[in-house]
Amino acid sequence: MTRSLRHLVSVSDFSATEIAQLMQTALRIKSMLAVPSDKHRLRQLLKNSVGSVVFYESSTRTRFSFGIALALLGMQAVHSEAAGVFSSAIKGESIEDTIKVLAGYSGDVIILRHPETGSAARAAAVSTVPIINAGDGTGEHPTQALLDLFTILEARKNRNPGTITLVGDLKNGRTVHSLVELVVRLSATKLRFASHVRLVSPPELGLPAVLGNKLRESGIECSQYCRLERAILEDSDVVYTTRVQKERGSKVTDGELLAYQLTPAHVQTLPETAIIMHPLPRNAELPEAIDKNHRARYFEQAHNGVPVRMAILLFLLHPLGLSVLE
Ligand code: CP
Numbered sequence: 001m002t003r004s005l006r007h008l009v010s011v012s013d014f015s016a017t018e019i020a021q022l023m024q025t026a027l028r029i030k031s032m033l034a035v036p037s038d039k040h041r042l043r044q045l046l047k048n049s050v051g052s053v054v055f056y057e058s059s060t061r062t063r064f065s066f067g068i069a070l071a072l073l074g075m076q077a078v079h080s081e082a083a084g085v086f087s088s089a090i091k092g093e094s095i096e097d098t099i100k101v102l103a104g105y106s107g108d109v110i111i112l113r114h115p116e117t118g119s120a121a122r123a124a125a126v127s128t129v130p131i132i133n134a135g136d137g138t139g140e141h142p143t144q145a146l147l148d149l150f151t152i153l154e155a156r157k158n159r160n161p162g163t164i165t166l167v168g169d170l171k172n173g174r175t176v177h178s179l180v181e182l183v184v185r186l187s188a189t190k191l192r193f194a195s196h197v198r199l200v201s202p203p204e205l206g207l208p209a210v211l212g213n214k215l216r217e218s219g220i221e222c223s224q225y226c227r228l229e230r231a232i233l234e235d236s237d238v239v240y241t242t243r244v245q246k247e248r249g250s251k252v253t254d255g256e257l258l259a260y261q262l263t264p265a266h267v268q269t270l271p272e273t274a275i276i277m278h279p280l281p282r283n284a285e286l287p288e289a290i291d292k293n294h295r296a297r298y299f300e301q302a303h304n305g306v307p308v309r310m311a312i313l314l315f316l317l318h319p320l321g322l323s324v325l326e
Contacts, residue, residue, distance in 0.1 A: 006316055007124040007131045011142045011182045016189040019146070019182075022311050023191075025322045026150050029307040032325075033072070042310070045324060047074030049108040049317055054098075055134065056084040056114045061280060062134045062143070065305035066111050073310055078107070084115075099123040099131070108317055112136075130316040138172045138248055144279055145178035147308040149186075151301040152193055152238055155275045161195040162237030167228065167260050168285055170199055170207040172245035175279040179240065180211045187218040196221040198236065200228055202256040205244070227259035233269045240277045241286050257284060264289050277301050 007013060014022065032038035051070050055063055063081070070077045080087055087098060095114065102110055109130045112123055117137030124131040135141040156162060164183070170176050183194045197220055199207050206224065215222040225232060233239070241262055244250045262276065267290055270276075278286050278298040290296055311322065318324045 003317060003319055003321065005128070005130060007120075007127070007133075008142055008312060008316065009120045009124050009131065009133045009136075010140050011145050011178050011185055013142070016186055016191055018315070019149070019186065020189075020191050021322050022146065022308075022315060023150055023153060025314065025325055026304070026307040026311040027154070028325055029310050030304070033307065039072070042072055043074040045073050045314060046070075046108075046317055049073075050076045050078065050106075051109045051111060051313075052102050052105075052107050053077055053079045053111045054083050054087070054102070054113075055079075055081055056087075056089065056112075057135065058082075059113055059134070061302050061305055062113065062141075065302070066132075066134065066143075066309050069306050069309040069313060072306065073313055075108075075313070095119050095122055096126045099127050103127045103129045109313065132312065132316070135174055138174055138177070138245070140178045140181065141174040141279075142178050143305070143309055143312060144175045145182045146312065147304045148175070148179050148240070148277065148279070148301065149182055149191075149193065150304050150308050151277060151297055152275070153191075154304075155297060156193070156237065156273075159237075159273075161192045163196040163198060163235055164194045164238040164240060165198040165200060165232055165236040166207070166240050166242070167200040167262070168242035169205045169244045169250050170201045170242070171205045172248040172250050173242040173279075176207070176240070176242055177211060180207065180215060183220060184214045184218045187220055194220060194238075196223075198222075198232055199224045200226070200232065200260050202226060202252055202259070205250055205252070226256075228262065228266055230269050233266055234271070236270060236274055238275055238277060239270065241282075242279060243281065243283045243285055261285050261287070262290060263287065264293075267293050267295060270295060 113134040117139035120133035
């Protein structure tokens, strides 16, 4: 039995039911990874599969957590870091030609990070194996949003949908774009995890209007601010802060940075049960002084990348999909 071809270019590629199953499987994998015999079982699940990890942009978390997820499922991986320099892209080869060639090498999946928005969709349009978008320009970063959701669900357990405050470069931050798409996708389902989204950014780095409109159209309360204020923090359940994407031309003045930098004083105004998230890497917007606060979840969030990406690989590649772990 072979799995029908599916790609993960956007969080919208998965239905709410599939996302719910993915979350359950990731939770199961997370607990299995702590038990040696279960870890051994996981290593058998995709041991005949091979993945190509093709990164045209720098990465620590996505690249390593995918590499480790592949290994923990028994897969072999062929990596290309700095693919813009070390692949034939430097000789003028198009992303379409590269993907057609890689997809024909009898591998099973291509995990692609690329600086151009829309590149993952272009790759998927010509690929005969699943494409996983590991970040395309200012577009999307769907596997990050899924691990963000996992982290939020784990932390909030069965509490009611809450208020998420998104802070920083909301214009060019693709992790935020995918998270907002996920809020919209799940807004009318049992997985609805946010009822109010607050957007805090310098005016020139605001969330693209199309995404703000999607939030409102799906019945999510949405409000915008240009500085972190006590009233915003007092009833935030999740504060998701992001760095300025300098590599994409984003700039902030020192004054703007101070207006949204999360300080230890800010953290004290958050509810005890609130969590602080960041996709990392961080800069001055999230001082290390906050790391020891019990609300800080960003390293755990990064670590959740392994079980969530393992679940995504099983979903796309295993003949039984996620039911292999039922
Ligand atoms: N969060 C994230 O995508 O980090 P990397 O760029 O290090 O992969």
